[in-house]
Amino acid sequence: MLQRLLIPGSSSEMYLWLLNATLPMLFSFQEINGYQSRTWQIVMCHVFSLLTAGILLIVFHWKPSFAVRAKCRPCPLSQADWVIITDRFGQCFTAWVQTEEIGEGSLEHYPAARSDDGRSSVAIAVSMEDESRDTIQLHRKEEKNVLRYYLFEGVRYIWIERQEAFCKVSVLDEDLTCADIHLSQSGLSLQDHSIRKKAYGPNVIDVPVKSYLRLLVDEVLNPFYIFQVFSIILWLCDAYYYYAGCIFVISAISIGWSLYETRKQSVTLQNMVKMLTSMRVRRADGEEMMVSSMDLVPGDCIILPSEGTVPCDAVLLTGECMVNESMLTGESVPEMKTPLPDGPSTEGTLSSVGLKSSKLNPTWARRSWLW
Numbered sequence: 001m002l003q004r005l006l007i008p009g010s011s012s013e014m015y016l017w018l019l020n021a022t023l024p025m026l027f028s029f030q031e032i033n034g035y036q037s038r039t040w041q042i043v044m045c046h047v048f049s050l051l052t053a054g055i056l057l058i059v060f061h062w063k064p065s066f067a068v069r070a071k072c073r074p075c076p077l078s079q080a081d082w083v084i085i086t087d088r089f090g091q092c093f094t095a096w097v098q099t100e101e102i103g104e105g106s107l108e109h110y111p112a113a114r115s116d117d118g119r120s121s122v123a124i125a126v127s128m129e130d131e132s133r134d135t136i137q138l139h140r141k142e143e144k145n146v147l148r149y150y151l152f153e154g155v156r157y158i159w160i161e162r163q164e165a166f167c168k169v170s171v172l173d174e175d176l177t178c179a180d181i182h183l184s185q186s187g188l189s190l191q192d193h194s195i196r197k198k199a200y201g202p203n204v205i206d207v208p209v210k211s212y213l214r215l216l217v218d219e220v221l222n223p224f225y226i227f228q229v230f231s232i233i234l235w236l237c238d239a240y241y242y243y244a245g246c247i248f249v250i251s252a253i254s255i256g257w258s259l260y261e262t263r264k265q266s267v268t269l270q271n272m273v274k275m276l277t278s279m280r281v282r283r284a285d286g287e288e289m290m291v292s293s294m295d296l297v298p299g300d301c302i303i304l305p306s307e308g309t310v311p312c313d314a315v316l317l318t319g320e321c322m323v324n325e326s327m328l329t330g331e332s333v334p335e336m337k338t339p340l341p342d343g344p345s346t347e348g349t350l351s352s353v354g355l356k357s358s359k360l361n362p363t364w365a366r367r368s369w370l371w
Contacts, residue, residue, distance in 0.1 A: 032166065082096055179342065200297050225251060315340050317340055
């Protein structure tokens with residue numbers, strides 16, 4: 001979430017601990033099913049596509065879930081290459097499960113990422129030589145950590161082996177306490193930063209802008225224009241050339257105008273949410289370095305600039321600042337932010353607001369939270 005900060009002049013530096021910012025889902029899932037690709041099924045789909053003169057490909061374009069079911073077989077989520085997500089309204093959406101090899105590192109410091117035996121439950125060991133590709137247990141030396149995730153509606157879901165489910169990446173931060181955050185004030189090492197960047201992805205709101213060719217294909221394959229193509233063929237067969245020509249010209253103008261408007265809106269939206277700036281980040285070795293805001297990850301300890309904006313959600317650890325939250329709350333007066341409490345006084349502060357633990361709570365931490 002992007003937020004403008006108003007920083008009063010002060011000689012003391014202010015340190016921020018970067019939080020994971022996720023957007024709430026607009027609807028709840030009803031069911032998630034896993035599917036594993038099969039080569040012979042993919043070959044058969046291509047054969048039937050040729051036999052049907054491409055009609056099968058058009059059906060797959062309209063209904064991606066049909067394509068997944070035709071090319072893959074059902075399997076446990078732990079082995080899935082694709083997932084079909086069915087919401088409570090019965091609508092089906094597909095998502096490709098991506099894999100990325102990561103090493104041992106900072107993910108193990110998250111309580112939600114540790115299994116009962118102390119190993120990371122986010123990454124699992126997969127034997128690629130085994131055709132069944134079942135999850136197997138290997139010795140610690142031979143185990144390869146593979147991050148499995150998929151993107152849906154702009155949110156990243158990672159495979160948590162302990163829960164045997166795909167969960168929002170924000171689940172890694174659920175059990176963090178105020179003390180945990182203050183212990184992270186020294187910053188991340190370059191290795192930990194690299195691992196977390198693979199898990200969380202880039203710190204940017206991605207608004208893809210399709211090319212004109214891609215937009216043209218999507219528009220032409222719309223059921224309405226497929227009907228228009230058959231209408232033109234029918235009128236040509238009956239020698240109604242002028243009528244068929246009128247339908248073609250009107251359809252071409254409609255497609256061209258639709259492509260222009262869609263492309264223009266996508267570019268405008270991308271420019272509205274695009275924000276790249278340089279931030280000063282503290283590393284574990286005490287060094288401070290400038291990094292792009294796109295490379296920030298949860299757990300980074302950043303130093304506030306004297307003025308400007310910070311393209312992330314964060315918790316204030318030291319110093320004070322004024323934050324303009326008018327875009328969120330409508331308040332015309334900037335709000336004062338104070339550091340996150342730490343030490344024995346934290347428990348008393350939490351008890352006074354009805355909390356029995358020192359877990360970070362958005363409601364209680366509002367005065368230290370930079371949105």
